Amino acid sequence: MKTTQELLDSLLEHKASINLASSQVKNQALAAMANQLEAQADAILAGNALDMEAAQGRISPVMQDRLLLTKERIEAMAAGIRVLIDLEDPVGLVLEEQVRQDGLRIQKRSIPFGLVGMIYESRPNVTSDAAALAIKSGNAVMLRGGKEAFHSAQAIVTALKTGLEEAGVHPGVIELVQDTSRASAQEMMTAKGKIDLLVPRGGAGLIQAVVEQATVPVIETGTGICHVYIDQDADLDMAVSIAVNAKTSRPSVCNSAEVLVVHKNIAPEFLPAFEAALEGKVELRADQEAQAFLKQSTQAGEQDFDTEFLDYIMAVKVVDDAQAAIAHINEHSTGHSEAIVTDHSETANRFTLMVDSAAVYVNASTRFTDGGEFGLGCELGISTQKMHARGPMGLREMTTYKYVVSGQGHVR
Numbered sequence: 001m002k003t004t005q006e007l008l009d010s011l012l013e014h015k016a017s018i019n020l021a022s023s024q025v026k027n028q029a030l031a032a033m034a035n036q037l038e039a040q041a042d043a044i045l046a047g048n049a050l051d052m053e054a055a056q057g058r059i060s061p062v063m064q065d066r067l068l069l070t071k072e073r074i075e076a077m078a079a080g081i082r083v084l085i086d087l088e089d090p091v092g093l094v095l096e097e098q099v100r101q102d103g104l105r106i107q108k109r110s111i112p113f114g115l116v117g118m119i120y121e122s123r124p125n126v127t128s129d130a131a132a133l134a135i136k137s138g139n140a141v142m143l144r145g146g147k148e149a150f151h152s153a154q155a156i157v158t159a160l161k162t163g164l165e166e167a168g169v170h171p172g173v174i175e176l177v178q179d180t181s182r183a184s185a186q187e188m189m190t191a192k193g194k195i196d197l198l199v200p201r202g203g204a205g206l207i208q209a210v211v212e213q214a215t216v217p218v219i220e221t222g223t224g225i226c227h228v229y230i231d232q233d234a235d236l237d238m239a240v241s242i243a244v245n246a247k248t249s250r251p252s253v254c255n256s257a258e259v260l261v262v263h264k265n266i267a268p269e270f271l272p273a274f275e276a277a278l279e280g281k282v283e284l285r286a287d288q289e290a291q292a293f294l295k296q297s298t299q300a301g302e303q304d305f306d307t308e309f310l311d312y313i314m315a316v317k318v319v320d321d322a323q324a325a326i327a328h329i330n331e332h333s334t335g336h337s338e339a340i341v342t343d344h345s346e347t348a349n350r351f352t353l354m355v356d357s358a359a360v361y362v363n364a365s366t367r368f369t370d371g372g373e374f375g376l377g378c379e380l381g382i383s384t385q386k387m388h389a390r391g392p393m394g395l396r397e398m399t400t401y402k403y404v405v406s407g408q409g410h411v412r
Helices: 004-014 023-039 041-055 061-067 071-086 125-136 147-166 182-189 204-213 236-248 267-278 322-332 345-354
Strands: 094-099 105-112 115-120 140-144 174-176 197-201 226-230 257-263 283-286 313-319 337-341 359-362 399-406
Touching (some): 041 061, 061 147, 115 125, 115 182, 140 182, 226 236, 236 257, 236 267, 257 267, 313 322, 322 345, 345 359
Parallel strands (some): 115 197
Antiparallel strands (some): 094 105, 105 399
């Protein structure tokens, strides 16, 4: 078993083979990687079965769903890779250009970062998504998954490396860290001058640790305390449908809604209808005003409006007006995704202008904050910061740029 440092050295040795690869070579590699995921599905499922067996009694059923792989989910992973083939190569684009009066040409061109590191937890699909995005954007990638999904990730990386070899790309441009202890994460966080960009993806504790301890450049992918605000001018049926979907379609993911904010004028009608539509599936932790309209709820505690539940739990608050809803969201949000349901265009415009999150929705569920849904193929994560990348991180966010200046003997 190679150490983390040995894997890092190997990536540095071989990264040029993908940094400088043509669009054709990268697309051929992606096609072969997708094919190998499907061809080695049985081996991947066997690895996942080991992880699922170890997870019994250790993590919640909702989190086990995040870990679980099926043939259909593997096919979806392969399909996500194939989508990238048809997308524009993000490398080598002329982002800006000017020619000075003296004829000096200045171009701003997109280039790969070089070597990207990824520290993530228990979602096996992140392994293939991150690797595929790295290859298409011309980056080598160092993957450090969580111990809960190690066997799944190992089998996935084995398949992806086979695809790279078939396409004539050195398989050493993708490596999975074998050590899942904190020591390996620390090695990656402090690999200054070697790892060009580090992206953490997981719970609040992991992200905070990386942001605070890393000496390499980091893009912060935030936790998702996402809100849905039901305005007084909302269509009732639409509001119920959106709120139920945002909470229950897949509560274990970061774009599911954790907090429901309701205008006091619509609360008497909306909250009973919403509760009935949930059919008892969700524990509602409500403030005093909301409890008056709910049959089954508990009193919301101080931390309930600042918690990413990732479960069938939702905090509920009644507010006096849209401005109060905006203030509450900006105070408690993690900057991920927020939604307003309203038929009043002025209120919608004010909400989108004043709510400070990466994705803001009008009359749509927060569940759409996803690279695939945004037409990016797949994503490296959802960035909640404001520098370089914000929202779903696709191919463009995995490149940086350089200035190429061309002259004819120009001197200053």
